[in-house]
Amino acid sequence: MPLPAVECTLGKYRAQEGLSASQQGGALTVLWDGDNGSRLRMQLAVEAGTPTVRELAVEARGANWVVLGPNLTPDFSVTTGIRRTNHGLPEEHRWDVYWDAPLNNPQEVRRATAFYKADSCEVRTDGSRLEISYSGVEMGLFSGRLQYTVYKGTNLIRLEAVVKTEEPSVAYIYRAGWKGLGLGELERVTWRDVGGHPQKYEFGGTANRDVVRLRAQNRLVVAEGKAGSIAAFPPPHQFFFARQLEINLGFVWYRKDSDASFSIGVRQNESHEGYNPVWIEKVWSLYNAPPG
Numbered sequence: 001m002p003l004p005a006v007e008c009t010l011g012k013y014r015a016q017e018g019l020s021a022s023q024q025g026g027a028l029t030v031l032w033d034g035d036n037g038s039r040l041r042m043q044l045a046v047e048a049g050t051p052t053v054r055e056l057a058v059e060a061r062g063a064n065w066v067v068l069g070p071n072l073t074p075d076f077s078v079t080t081g082i083r084r085t086n087h088g089l090p091e092e093h094r095w096d097v098y099w100d101a102p103l104n105n106p107q108e109v110r111r112a113t114a115f116y117k118a119d120s121c122e123v124r125t126d127g128s129r130l131e132i133s134y135s136g137v138e139m140g141l142f143s144g145r146l147q148y149t150v151y152k153g154t155n156l157i158r159l160e161a162v163v164k165t166e167e168p169s170v171a172y173i174y175r176a177g178w179k180g181l182g183l184g185e186l187e188r189v190t191w192r193d194v195g196g197h198p199q200k201y202e203f204g205g206t207a208n209r210d211v212v213r214l215r216a217q218n219r220l221v222v223a224e225g226k227a228g229s230i231a232a233f234p235p236p237h238q239f240f241f242a243r244q245l246e247i248n249l250g251f252v253w254y255r256k257d258s259d260a261s262f263s264i265g266v267r268q269n270e271s272h273e274g275y276n277p278v279w280i281e282k283v284w285s286l287y288n289a290p291p292g
Helices: 091-096 277-282
Strands: 008-012 019-024 027-033 039-047 050-059 065-082 110-113 121-126 129-139 142-151 157-164 170-182 188-192 198-201 212-214 221-224 229-232 252-256 261-267 287-289
Touching (some): 008 019, 019 129, 027 142, 065 129, 065 157, 065 229, 157 170, 170 229, 170 252, 221 252, 221 261, 229 261
Parallel strands (some): 008 121
Antiparallel strands (some): 019 027, 027 039, 065 110, 121 129, 129 142, 142 157, 170 287, 188 221, 212 252, 221 229, 252 261
């Protein structure tokens, strides 16, 4: 039997001109004003537990609506390690350590891909942005919700996993993106290399087992089509931990999943580059995830 449709609660939603949400038959349609006179439309629904973008469409000023992506789904994974004990610090102060490299202890490293079992949804207005949150994200040591945020006056969509762990001493990095991009609507991925030169891949090869990382200028990858494009890039001030070297480690990616679809997104690297090997054990610090 098919699962019942997941309806969104709208108690914290406030309609306003240029930013609206409506619900019908288990699908939520968000419509908002973008930049330069454009409008955007995103229809969301839960399919077999997974929050799915049934349709992402854009209407440029004076043009018709163009569908850029049907049936897009989130693609999150996480790699975790453990903050070291040999600094002599108590548990509550392990988060202060800079000279740490949790992934250099293979027996403590865990990797997990997120799966989804959403059974609730909430829509919330916060000023000129709209947040749509779905319950039921499980990702290794982490659990929580998936959230889409759209911003009135921009063509931006923020996709994030808002999750937590109760395990002690966890350090982590993650990968995120959208899969299901159709080779009918979008034909290639493009980017600029670290020298600023345009590059592209037109999906002429076989499917990729793993993601293909791109050392892209400005940390930007674009899925490009005849009628429109979708770009992916990380939030610049919450994506990088402190280093003493500035090296592009390949923070965006693509993956050809089949002859009909592909994925794009952002990533954090699992390994160091550029340091003298004597330092390596001490400088790849990851992010902190204290319990809760």
